[in-house]
Amino acid sequence: MTSTKFQFTPDVLTVKVVVAGPGGVGKTTLLKRLETNNYIPAISTVGVNFLVLDHEIGETILRIAYWDYAGEDRFKSLFPGYCQGSSGGIVAFDTSRIQTLSEIPEWLKMMKEHNDPDLPVILLGNKIDTIGEEKRKLIAEAADKFVKDYGLSGYYFCSAKSGEGISSPFSHLGILLVERERKGKV
Numbered sequence: 549m550t551s552t553k554f555q556f557t558p559d560v561l562t563v564k565v566v567v568a569g570p571g572g573v574g575k576t577t578l579l580k581r582l583e584t585n586n587y588i589p590a591i592s593t594v595g596v597n598f599l600v601l602d603h604e605i606g607e608t609i610l611r612i613a614y615w616d617y618a619g620e621d622r623f624k625s626l627f628p629g630y631c632q633g634s635s636g637g638i639v640a641f642d643t644s645r646i647q648t649l650s651e652i653p654e655w656l657k658m659m660k661e662h663n664d665p666d667l668p669v670i671l672l673g674n675k676i677d678t679i680g681e682e683k684r685k686l687i688a689e690a691a692d693k694f695v696k697d698y699g700l701s702g703y704y705f706c707s708a709k710s711g712e713g714i715s716s717p718f719s720h721l722g723i724l725l726v727e728r729e730r731k732g733k734v
C-alpha cells in the first residue's frame with residue numbers, strides 16, 4: 549500500500565563568505581550579534597573564526613560559513629589563501645575611525661584576486677551608535693562613492709552594539725548569493 553505524505557524538502561545551499569577589514573572595526577562582534585541577537589563584545593580574533601548560520605531566502609535555506617578574518621598585519625599574508633572558494637564577501641570599517649575605510653581597498657584586492665572578479669561584496673560601516681546624524685550623512689556620501697568606485701554590491705550602516713541595521717545587509721547578500729546560484733555562478 550502506498551501512502552501520500554506531505555514532504556517538506558527545502559533546498560539547502562551551502563556557501564562560504566569571507567569577512568574582512570581592519571582589526572577592531574567590529575567584524576566578530578557583528579557576527580555574534582547576528583548569531584545571538586545580543587551584544588557580546590568579542591575576544592580579539594587570532595587568525596580566523598568560523599561561524600555557520602542558516603538564512604531563509606524564499607524557498608532556499610542558505611547555509612553560510614562565515615570566515616571571519618583577523619585584521620592584524622601579522623595574519624595578512626595568509627589571507628589570499630583563505631579567500632579561495634568564497635561565494636561572497638563582507639568588508640567592514642568603523643564609522644568612528646573613518647581612516648579604516650581607506651584600508652578596505654587592500655582587503656578587496658586580495659579577495660577578488662583569488663575569486664571571481666564579480667564576487668558580490670557588501671560594505672558595512674559599523675559602530676554607528678558612536679556617531680551623530682551629521683557625520684552619518686558625510687560618511688554615507690563617502691561610502692556611496694566607494695561602492696561605485698570599487699564595484700561593490702551595496703553599503704549599509706550598522707551597529708553590533710545597538711543591533712541597528714544588522715539584518716538588511718545580510719539578507720541583501722543572501723539574495724545575491726541565491727540569484728547567483730540559480731545562474732550557476734556559486
Ligand SMILES: Nc1nc2c(ncn2[C@@H]2O[C@H](COP(=O)(O)OP(=O)(O)O)[C@@H](O)[C@H]2O)c(=O)[nH]1
Pocket residue numbers: 570571572573574575576577578588589590591592593619674675676677678706707708709710
Ligand atoms: N560602540 C560600539 N563598539 C563596538 C561595536 N562593534 C564592536 N564594538 C567593539 O569594538 C571592539 C572590537 O570588536 P571586534 O569584533 O573584536 O573587532 P574585529 O577585530 O573587527 O573582529 C570590541 O571592543 C567591541 O566590543 C559597535 O557597533 N559599537
Ligand SMILES: [Mg+2]
Pocket residue numbers: 575576577590591592593616617618
Ligand atoms: Mg575579530
